[in-house]
Amino acid sequence: MNSNNNFSSLNIELTHDEREALSYLNSTNKLWAEHFNTMLMPSRDKITQRLITSLHRENLVNSRERSNIVDISNLPYSLNTNCHQVLKIAFPTTDKTLYAPISGIHAFDRIDVQGPFYITNQHQIQRVLHPETILNLILSEAPHLNNEASEQFLDDINNSAANMAIALSFQTYQLADVTVPLFELINQHQDPYLRSEQAVIEGHPLHPGAKLRKGMSPATTINYSSEFGHPIPMHFVLIAKDIAKVATLDGDYNSTIYHQFKGLHDVALQHVSAQQLEQYYVMAIHPWQYDNILLKEYQEELKSGQMIPLQYDINYFAGLSFRTLMPELPITTPHIKLSTNVHITGEIRTLSEQTTINGPQLTAILNNIKSTDPLFSEIEADTIDEIAGIHFYHPSDSSDVQVQRSEQLGTLFRTNINQMISSDTVPLIPSSLVATHPLNDETPLVSLIKLYKAHQNIESFNKASIEWFKQYSQAILDMTLPLVVKYGIAMEAHLQNTIASFNQDGSLNKMYIRDFEGLRIDKVQLNQAGYSTEHFHEKSLILTDSKTTVFNKMFYSTIQNHLGELIASIAKSCDNRKLESTIWSEISDIIDVKLNQIANSMSESEQSNIDAIRQTIFAPKIDYKCVTTMRLEDEADYYTYIQVKNPLVRK
Template sequence: MSEPDQSTVVPPGLSAPTVADRLRPLPPTAERALVLPLPSIDTTLAVPIEAMRAYRRPDPVGDVVRCDVDTTRRLMRPKTVLQTLWTAGRLNGATHDDVERLTEEFADSAANLALSYTQRNQRELSIRQQASDADWDSDTAFLRAATDPILRSERLITEGHPLHPGAKLRQGFCSSEVVSYASEYDGVPEIRFVAVTNEYSSGVTTEGGLTLSERLYELVSGLRDAVADAVTDAGHDPESMTVLPVHPWQYRHELPERYGRELDRGVIVAIPDCALPAAATVSLRTLVPQGTKRSTPPHLKLSLGIQTTSSIRTITPQTVHNGPRITDVLDRVLDDGQFKSLRGLPETAGACFHDPGGPHTDGQSHDRAKHLSALVRHNPLKYVDDGKLPVTGAALLSRGPLEDRPLIDVLAPDGGPDMTASFLRRYAETIVPDALRLLVAYGIGLEAHLQNCIIVFDDGFPDEVFIRDYGGLRICRDRLAAASHSISLYPGSVTVSDEMRPAYDKLTYALFQNHLAEVIRFLVRQGTISESRCWEIVSAVVGETLENLRYDGIPATWIDDAAEVLFESTWEYKCLTRMRLTDKSHSYVHESVPNPLSRSSE
């Protein structure tokens, strides 16, 4: 570790070298220490880090250490670190209640992470015991052997969100429910069903598509008869009802508590005699039906009233109604022959409980709509050619069960820095050009973070990328109209804006600050390539893409504007911990950080 700056402010009686000495023994990869003096309580916090990564992100590799004048101790719990900072007055005006709430979130996340690590160890032992008989000689072979490699890859994801302080927060689940409903435990929740009178429901489909009820009847054997029996007994005509799939946790907890009156009145009718086994995905609320006659059953995104990271994972009426409408637009745009490797995963039908009247943009009716809602999405396996391997982007950072290293290390070919550089360029070329074309030419900023992307590998290199979940993307209405497309969305939707900035911010945060920054961080850990070279590669792909757009007749002013944003010297970086302190997940807090794509130093 390099020697600390002698000018560093430390508690009275301590020198900077003393602080460094107290951190030893250090993890072998630690290059320096991040030191935070807390003079108001005469102490210092320090943590070994591997490096300061792009966007000024420290890469910690050891415990936080508290260095008082006479003692040194390791702070093993997030709660202790948070309370130390609170006592020192370093939490930017957060209240005591804010600290208590965030402490609870940290504790829940830490407990779930510990449980997840235990499960990973047990899983790996089981897989290794099966490997010889199953002819799994590598992690790649293990993934390829699955009927659904995407689902198998998601079950390897142990650590959750790569940037969020509550990466494994599942507030609302007890431990047994975590095990029953989470993907890393091979959770197989049984989807339940309710029927809602058409007067109290609202839905939408893609142009000419089937309704949510019709799609469910096609998918689930016996559902039509079970609905007919239940609603007839309640005095309704089956044709006057909308069928909604319900997550079993929601069915057990939220349905009787939030909709008890509607159940008593027969506005909502539970369907007790039909359930659909489904595999949990990493998102928890999106489930993959099992045991159906279809080899690629659609994915069902269901409301789930628990908090993960910063949000309660319900589905707003805006998302329900917008998904199929965005699908219609994206399908037309992506099918025009200009896009090479990016495909959207259509959201074909959605429906929700919907009090009469509306639209409901806030208040109790909006809340009731978002807790009983669902969307149907195409299964990405429909689009994967034989011989190719699809993997969820977030799984690339997870340890494979057989080779004891991240999947990206397994999938990226060995061969030194030039081979790693070639892999990264191919990876960037698979997603960046098409995502930027959507942004610049159509005003659509994708939420292309790791969890939303399925990366399809062919002969060891990325070949295609599928984008799922349209609820978080952003659209500039005027730019889309200038490209001869229009869209009408549910009132109160933050999805659309009259300006480009929200679309820029969505893509730059999700794709560059989250997705590619994590891919690069793991490639750099292999030790064969520098981080600066990695970002030079990505920056070059961005520049080449913008130049290619000029040749395609995209207005020069649009491209120049995009270049200014993408290459500006600093970007705004989302401060997730500060946002959690104020409990304002949709009121963003930013800090200006150096942009690794910037060409200002050239």
């Protein structure tokens, strides 16, 4: 058995995506290319790890039922790992067994594994060299999944593994001599929030398509992805009012945008007269979309003068969400969410019509709720305004192309977080709280709790962790629970859709929830609470009549994804095996108290929903979203769930 992790010593072939990436790096930066070779196997292992974790947790092809946990010392094989236990999964059709070293066992039936991984077959043991090997095992047990969806999924994991290697090798190359903790790197940056977004090198912690950039070359991936930190020249165009639709939070659309971008109005007047300008809106376009979509597919509108490119000079930077861009301090113009025809974590990331139209309306509803309901008056949480949206809409387009053409050119403007935070606080995207870098494995989460422990004179790291999480959890639940219980609004407050601002002592100052595209609303409940959805976009997928759908959206994003990921991370950084369950018990108490507060703010007739939510949220088992199953079964339009053990259970 060859247990070496070095790619070249394993003598294996590159995939098409890996060959392209290595060829590009060799032509531009030989040293980076050397790092790429070194990081190829770790990168493949990280995508494989996500796939194995999903495979077991989702019980895909009955894998959980055919698995058990064994001590390394009891294996007849020698594995290259420092872990003490291994997850063993049998695949009877091929008579093969997968061995995945276990790095942690956590709430919601989560078993974290880490490479290298191994497969045995008739007493022969081989190292898993690519996540495709795991996919093939799945398909051998479920041949009906061997179809177009699984072929696309294979393309996705190939692309993700290659892009993971580009990202990880850039990090090892760029930070080769840096030994301080990541939090220090972020905090010392002139724009800590932007730096925190750029620090999330590995992407989605659970999704096998974590680094998917299908449709982009290695060069454009490097130019436009957050971890590489390149300035991105934002493009602006004038678009005739008769081929666009707009929405604003307050006032006139053009006035809003020109007010935000100093000098943009003057640039527009260099192309048309003041009178003509009244016939146009102004919109921002991602440069990749500008070059690859606008100039190729909207030539008629450009030739006719219905769309006019503007020469306005402003650099933005990519956030962790590829299509959301932001300026660097001291510039505080809006964050901008844009259409990009790039395949990322399972979807083409264009911008739906409903997102640009509904965002400002949802902002107005949320702002009214926060200002009138005492439940939101003294909490350490807020939402971030979506101030204006626009999308292309040509009334003469046939129905089969109208949606595509509209969604390819959409823009949503969001308040810059640096205009909202206290000046002496440090804003971070929570995804960065569990990130590290090559020469220091201390996460910002650990750094913050260490700060908190020192400033609060708490005797142990474990106790400091519990107190820190109580405040952090309280903040996010103070916003998300009342909204879903009382108003039927399920915020999608996962690690990427929130911003946490921290005090100098490491404690949370305020939690901010952003991005209303993926939330869900119980239309009847919100209407009964006095808020109309009459002017929402007619294709609004966020509106539903399913209370289960609404609850699951809130629970998965806020509790399973956001809090679950942070708690699992801190559990790995301490020596107390009971710490994780203790934190979950404290969160259960917080939810219990908060539900009582919500009930006391409602009339008896309004409280019928609370008992049902109590029964669900404190039940022994609860739904978990199956991200890999959904991809393989091609169920992108609705969610698939499995029941998992619930750490919030109350007796």
